[in-house]
Amino acid sequence: MSARPDTPMGTAPARAVADARRETAPAPATAKSVARRRWRRSRLWVGLLLLALAVGAFYAATATGEDRTPLGPRNAAPDGAMAVAQVLGHNGVQVSPVPTLDAALAALEEAEDGATLLLDDRDAILDADQLGLLARASGRTVLIQPGQAQLKPFTDRILPAGVVPDAAAPAGAGCDLPVAAQAPRAAASGLMYRADTGCYGQETGAGTAYGYAVDGTTTVLGSTDFLDNAHVLDHGHPALALWTLGAEPTLVWYKPGYSDLAVAEAPASPFELLPDWVGPATGWLFVAATAAMLWRGRRPGPLVEEPLPVVVPAAETAEGRARLYQDGRAVGAAVESLRSAALTRIATRLRLGPAATAEDIAATLETAGYRPGPALRRLLFPAHVRTEADLVAWAQDLHTLEKEIGIP
Structure with missing residues (x-):
């Protein structure tokens, strides 16, 4: 008599299956494993955040707030001019560093007893209009290594004349200006200028070029060595700096910044640069694209409902995969697929078991006398199949072997 399904004998297999599933089921994740997994996922972002914080802390700790502007009156570095500014202040000159054009104009206007600008x-930040404002507002002006654009609003008698290397020997004054008596020698390196009146000249093929040029109330300094901390004590630079910058009670020290860059009132639209035919052509292309989408996107008919799940015959899937291999010219993938299926069928026919390798199958077929060993290995290890023609010939030969073995 057979046992009923609800008896202990009938429930034993089900209980055994449940026990087996319980034993093979993965253990539930612990809090430690979850934390470890989350840490692996987020450690890159945590590292980047810590790196950003470290960089920010480094800059916050090393930032001193000191002026590092080249030739700045508050810069104590070798390329600054703090020494000259302090000496001028001790001699009664009010040194007024200004950061913007508006501040410079205001400082020049407020100087009642006269001011030197x-x-x-040197970065050519100011445009012609801004330089013109300074030229009209200032009385006495000192320009440091100006170019042609910076010279034009102030004077038309001083012109650039090239560059002298830093290794050039100091030059004698060679002029009758009052500064020559106080500073008989000075550096001759830097930019040189041609002028009617100048000192510290160098002879060139086109005449004498000066490192210190004067035209009325405009003075041009061609070398920063006259003022910077590293060279201000060389030769006659101290007297030259005091004589040039200390002529008025106030010195407005102005180095333009990028905030002074002139910005156009209304930036030009890129559409204004396009030819007139672009607009109509764009409209026509839009209409054509819309018509093409309506034409290609129309439905051939109503949607047909199909019950799910859809059953696809195996022959159709095999044919579809074969067409994909053909379209992609995937000869290697097709060979591996056919070879794997054939070896499975041959091993089943010869009763070799699922653990049999291609070598085992070839040895068994050779022992049974179906084909010689080299021919079998060439067939079961198709390294020579590289083209579609080779694939067709090899597949037919493999099919013939299966027929010889007795595989339907």
């Missing part, structure tokens, strides 16, 4: 626009 020291303009250091």
Whole structure:
């Protein structure tokens, strides 16, 4: 008599299956494993955050707030001019560093007893209009290594004349200006200028070029060595700096910054640069693209409902995969697929078991006398199949072997 399903004998297999599933089921994740997994996922972002914090802390700790502007009156570094500014202050000259054009104009206007404008626009930040404002507002002006654009609003008698290397020997004054008696020698390196009146000249093929040029109330300094901390004590630089910058009670020290860059009132639209035919052509292309989408996107008919799940015959899937291999010219993938299926069928036919390798199958077929060993290994290890023609010939030969073995 057979046992009923609800008896202990009938429930024993089900209980055994449940016990086996319980034993093979993965253990539940612990809090430690979850934390470890989350740490592996987020450790990159945590590392980047810590790196950003370290960089920010380094800059916060090393930032001193000191002026590092080249030739700045508050810069104590070798390329600064703090020494000259302090000496001028001790001699009764009010040194007024200004950061913007508006501040410079205001400082020049407020100087009642006269002021000297020291303009250091070596980066060519100011445009012609801004330089014109300074030229009209200033009385006495000192320009540091100006170019042609910076010279034009102030004087038309001083012109650039090239560059002298830093290794050049100091030059004698060679002029009758009052500064020559106080500073008989000075550095001759830097930019040189041609002028009617100048000192510390160098002879060139086109005439004499000066490192210190004067035209009325405009003075041009061609070398920063006259003022910077590293060279201010060389030769006659101290007297030259005091004589040039200390002529008025106030010295407006102005180095333009990028905030002084002139910005156009209304930036030009890129569409204004396009030819007139672009607009109509764009509209026509839009209409054509819309018509093409309506034409290609129309439905051939109503949607047909199909019950799920969909059953696809095996022959259709095999044919679809074969067409994909053909379209992609995937000869290697097709060979591996056919070879694997054939070896499985041959091993089943010869009763070799699922653990049999291709070598085992070839040895068994050779022992049974189906084909010689080299021919079998060439067939079961198709390294020579590289083209579609080779694939067709090899597949037919493999199919013939299966027929010889007795595989339907």
